[in-house]
Amino acid sequence: xxxxxxxxxxxxVYSIQEETTVHEAARYLRDHSVRSVGVLxxxxxxxxxxxxxxxSDKVAAENKCPxxxxxxxxxxxxxxxxxxxxxxxxxxxxxxxxxVFHLLVAEExxxxxxxxxxxxxLQVIASDHKARADMFEAFAFPQR
Numbered sequence: 106x107x108x109x110x111x112x113x114x115x116x117x118v119y120s121i122q123e124e125t126t127v128h129e130a131a132r133y134l135r136d137h138s139v140r141s142v143g144v145l146x147x148x149x150x151x152x153x154x155x156x157x158x159x160x161s162d163k164v165a166a167e168n169k170c171p172x173x174x175x176x177x178x179x180x181x182x183x184x185x186x187x188x189x190x191x192x193x194x195x196x197x198x199x200x201x202x203x204x205v206f207h208l209l210v211a212e213e214x215x216x217x218x219x220x221x222x223x224x225x226x227l228q229v230i231a232s233d234h235k236a237r238a239d240m241f242e243a244f245a246f247p248q249r
Contacts, residue, residue, distance in 0.1 A: 106229060108196060108210055109189035111221055118219045120145050123152055127164050127171035127179060130155055143209060143217045144180045150215030153180030186211050189218055197226050 120143040121130055134142060134157060141156035155176045163179040164171050186209045187196060196208055200223055210218040 106193045107189065108187055108191050108193065108221060111193065111225060111229065112189070112210060112219050115219060118217060119143065120217055121155070121176060123147070123175065123177040123180075125176050127155075127160055127174045127176055130176045131157075131160050131171060134160075141207060141220070143220065144176055145217060148215075149217075151184070151186065151209060151211045151217040153177070153182045154184060154209060155180040184209055187221075188213060193226055193229060196221060197223075200226075 117137075119133075119137055119139050121133055123144055123146055125133070125144075130142070134140065141154055143151055144153040144155055146152040153176075159179045159181065160171070163169075164174060185199065185203055185205060187199065189210060189212065199208060200206065206223045207220050209220055212218060
């Protein structure tokens with residue numbers, strides 16, 4: 106299975122623009138019940154990611170005003186990005202190697218396609234194992 110198979114059915118890709126204020130970003134995260142969001146540049150390409158942790162650590166903990174700061178001032182720019190054709194096994198290896206729980210997904214052109222989380226991968230793995238167990242059970246204990 107590949108990343109594109111996992112994200113294909115998703116309705117929404119959560120993103121904000123670089124000039125979005127930190128205050129607006131915090132509200133966006135809250136309103137959409139997400140922990141992080143892709144940040145797009147003026148051309149619509151992935152430029153960074155901002156998370157609840159970024160807002161907490163770089164704004165609230167430093168007693169800065171979120172209404173006057175743009176997310177471009179606090180976003181993470183050193184990104185771990187995968188393309189849609191990458192296998193989910195490779196994603197799991199990357200997450201483990203880099204100690205992260207999310208991967209950004211972008212096309213080679215830079216078009217942002219969303220994020221995948223370790224929870225997404227665990228759900229696929231669990232579903233796959235259940236399907237294999239069901240198949241083995243049907244083989245081992247056929248209905249008479």
